[in-house]
Amino acid sequence: MRFTRRKFIRLTSSGLILPLMGPINLLAQTEGYGKIALSEEALRIHREALLIDGHNDMPGNILDKKLNLNPGFTLNEEQAELQTDIPRLRKGGVDAQVFVAYISPEHMRTGGGNEICIKQIELIHSLVKSHSDDLELALSAKDIPAISSQGKIAVLVGVEGGHAMENDLKNLERYYELGARYMTLTHNENTDWADASYDAPRHGGLSSFGKKVVKSMNKMGMLVDVSHAADDTVRDVFRVSSAPVIASHSSARAICSSRRNLTDELIQGIADTGGLVMINFFPLFLVPEGGEVEAAYIEHYAALRARNLPPEEFQEEMQAWEKKQPPMPVCYVGHLVDHIDHVVRVAGIDHVGLGSDYDGITYGPVQMPDVSGFPYVTQELLNRGYGTSEIKKILGGNFLRVLEEAEKS
Numbered sequence: 001m002r003f004t005r006r007k008f009i010r011l012t013s014s015g016l017i018l019p020l021m022g023p024i025n026l027l028a029q030t031e032g033y034g035k036i037a038l039s040e041e042a043l044r045i046h047r048e049a050l051l052i053d054g055h056n057d058m059p060g061n062i063l064d065k066k067l068n069l070n071p072g073f074t075l076n077e078e079q080a081e082l083q084t085d086i087p088r089l090r091k092g093g094v095d096a097q098v099f100v101a102y103i104s105p106e107h108m109r110t111g112g113g114n115e116i117c118i119k120q121i122e123l124i125h126s127l128v129k130s131h132s133d134d135l136e137l138a139l140s141a142k143d144i145p146a147i148s149s150q151g152k153i154a155v156l157v158g159v160e161g162g163h164a165m166e167n168d169l170k171n172l173e174r175y176y177e178l179g180a181r182y183m184t185l186t187h188n189e190n191t192d193w194a195d196a197s198y199d200a201p202r203h204g205g206l207s208s209f210g211k212k213v214v215k216s217m218n219k220m221g222m223l224v225d226v227s228h229a230a231d232d233t234v235r236d237v238f239r240v241s242s243a244p245v246i247a248s249h250s251s252a253r254a255i256c257s258s259r260r261n262l263t264d265e266l267i268q269g270i271a272d273t274g275g276l277v278m279i280n281f282f283p284l285f286l287v288p289e290g291g292e293v294e295a296a297y298i299e300h301y302a303a304l305r306a307r308n309l310p311p312e313e314f315q316e317e318m319q320a321w322e323k324k325q326p327p328m329p330v331c332y333v334g335h336l337v338d339h340i341d342h343v344v345r346v347a348g349i350d351h352v353g354l355g356s357d358y359d360g361i362t363y364g365p366v367q368m369p370d371v372s373g374f375p376y377v378t379q380e381l382l383n384r385g386y387g388t389s390e391i392k393k394i395l396g397g398n399f400l401r402v403l404e405e406a407e408k409s
């Protein structure tokens with residue numbers, strides 16, 4: 001199956017297609033879950049901890065909405081059209097944020113993937129420069145605590161979509177030089193060298209060039225990110241990679257059957273490399289019912305595409321179908337922390353982190369609509385009996401360790 005960006009459909013970089021109207025048919029309550037209150041103790045632990053969020057799509061969202069062209073555009077004020085800005089990063093206690101350059105799979109057909117990748121990385125650099133009182137670029141693990149201790153937010157660069165490099169390892173090297181410290185091998189569609197989780201298998205995992213890409217990333221100290229990759233691609237990465245492997249924004253398939261989520265076997269495999277599963281905050285990847293909704297969306301979307309309808313008719317049909325769908329349960333912080341619990345049970349406390357995907361998702365859990373909501377994760381972890389040192393590992397300590405390891409190997 002193939003999905004392409006169309007004006008009337010928002011293909012979120014989280015990987016799920018959602019109509020522009022966003023979530024509808026929400027039920028008010030899910031049994032056993034609800035809003036939680038922040039305690040002084042949780043806020044204290046949260047302040048002390050180094051919070052590193054592994055995935056945020058703000059750069060692409062700024063370019064899509066042309067916000068950077070507005071005179072006086074600044075991240076110093078609340079940006080209603082974004083889920084991210086400096087006041088909310090501060091409120092969320094974020095010490096380091098990975099901003100990604102997201103490259104739509106559409107560029108495999110239209111070209112220009114490398115150009116859009118560089119453009120987004122340059123946007124990240126220019127935002128850091130124009131907000132230098134609050135933001136500073138981090139190029140290595142040791143930079144993160146150093147920048148944080150100056151009261152600034154460390155900004156890291158990631159690349160989302162291996163097709164950006166247009167099959168040229170020189171482009172990959174260029175991304176590293178520009179600060180990129182991880183790259184997802186695929187987005188929703190297979191690249192010429194790696195299969196994606198939402199596409200029909202073409203290579204059975206990684207092609208021989210795909211293996212070369214992984215080895216080159218290892219050599220440079222760029223983390224290999226398996227979010228969005230097909231299961232067989234992830235297995236091939238385990239065979240090839242000499243460095244810890246990450247999933248920068250993926251949740252657990254045992255709880256929610258989304259194909260974007262990781263099976264227990266893959267979670268264990270990531271842990272065996274010394275790597276990290278960073279939980280995605282998108283409700284449809286978290287609540288147990290989300291997988292069915294995703295499967296129904298994918299199936300219906302593909303069937304409609306096959307009918308070659310005019311765009312307006314396609315949109316009407318999608319919306320009519322959506323209105324008929326059963327209500328979705330609301331996603332609370334507890335649903336998100338269920339995924340953290342699960343990865344801890346399967347792989348241990350050292351192999352889980354946070355990869356919110358804000359600005360790549362249409363909405364977040366209740367109380368966590370944007371980057372200001374991170375303290376609720378700390379609260380729920382505390383409520384469930386996690387100790388301070390364990391919470392600190394989940395919030396950022398694990399990512400720091402994995403980045404350090406990748407630099408060494």
Ligand SMILES: [Zn+2]
Binds near residue numbers: 014
């Ligand atoms: Zn994504």
